[in-house]
Amino acid sequence: MTLDLRVFTEPQQGATYDDQLAVAQATEKLGFSAFFRSDHYLAMGGDGLPGPTDSWTTLAGLARDTSTVRLGTLVSSATFRHPGVLAVQVAQVDQMSGGRVELGLGAGWFAREHEAYGIPFPDKRFGLLTEQLEILTGMWATPAGETFSHHGTHYTLTDSPALPKPAQEKLPVIVGGGGPTRTPxxxxxxxxxxxxxxxxxDSVAPRIGVINDALAAAGRTPESLVQSVALVLAVGKDEAEFTRRAAAIGREPAELREHGVAGTVSEAVDLLGSLRDxxxxxxxxxxxxxxxxDHLDLVAREVATQL
Incomplete structure (x- = not known):
């Protein structure tokens, strides 16, 4: 089985649109399958200058400034946008990209960014997330010419034309989270x-088992769901280059090796191969x-080719 490698960025830490464009275009040129970004409005440490960029505004620009690479969020917060508006935004960006968009959606967790930008942050958000997924998938699946309605605890949509539709017949939806039963x-x-x-x-394989059990309970096969992980990247052609890259992101080499795709090229290949297995x-x-x-270039040339 080939392991699919994607580039994932955290622009709230300080990145302009042009910074993200350069990485997205490198992602495309080097053969990674996708450029994804977080959906946050506040830096987590540091000053975050020049400030945050909205994820779906950014992805709309990248939809026109790239050609083949897939684009998406890991993950958008259900607290940020009304699901009816988000359905329009994502479908439009998918059209703008020629059908290259994927939506990661979660319940949201960073209370401070909500306070900073005046976004409501209810204590209980799982219901919001569930209804948003019901609405998004329901609107996109509604045949053209028919209407969609939803009457839930958090949202009411009445006779929506459920337009526009994504370019893709089935726009991929990504769900994550660590809950024991509700999230699976x-x-x-x-x-x-x-x-x-x-x-x-050491928790990756057991969690895959939990998800596969949930799929079976829902009448789905394991093959119907892609299993993915997100891990920090810090790889060097030698120990000195790895150490330099660790310092550049403010992390300790030993900690990175314990928690990420980190170290020398051979270490990265071994870890990724183990995850695939x-x-x-x-x-x-x-x-x-x-x-x-150059970091991405190294991974594309020396790591991905061995997988």
Whole structure:
């Protein structure tokens, strides 16, 4: 089985549109399958200058400034946008890209960014997420010329034309999270992909088993869902280059080796090969230094070719 490698960025830490465009175009040129970004409005440490960029505004630009690479969020927060508006935004960006968009959606967790930008942050958000997934998938699946209605606890949509439609017949939806029962059931009900975000490495295979059990309970096969993980990336052609890259993102080499795709090229190949053998089909490589395009070039030339 070939392991699918994607580039994942955190622009809220400080990145212009042009910074992200350079990484997205390098992602495309180097043969990674997708450029994904977080959906946050506040830096987590540091000043975040020049400030955040909205994820779906950014992806709309990238839809026109790239040609083949897939684009998406890991993950958009259900607290940020009304689902009816999000359905329009995502469908439009999918059209603008020629059918290259994927939507990762989660319940949201970063209370401080909500306070900073005046976004409501209810204590209980799983119901919001569930209804948003019901609405998004329901609107996109409604045949043209028919209407969609939803009357739930959090949202009411009445006779929506459910337009526009995505360019893709089935726009991929990604669900993640670590809950023991509700999240696996949600993934089994709605998702095309389940993502483990920065897991402890020894927990990956057991979690895949939990998700597969939820799929079976929902009458789905394991093959119907892509299993993915997101892990920080820091790889060097030798120890000195790895150490330099670790310092550039403010992380300790030993800690990176314990939690990420990190170290020398051979170490990265071994780790990714182990994840593939455990059932992981896709890895999102969290790329934190957006100026270091040589990093991605090294991974594309020396790591991906050995997988």
């Amino acid at each position: 059931a949600l993934a089994a009900r709605f998702a095309d992909e389940y993502n483990q975000g920065f897991p402890e490495l 455990q059932g992981v089909q896709r890895v999102y490589l969290q790329t934190l230094d957006l100026q270091d395009l």
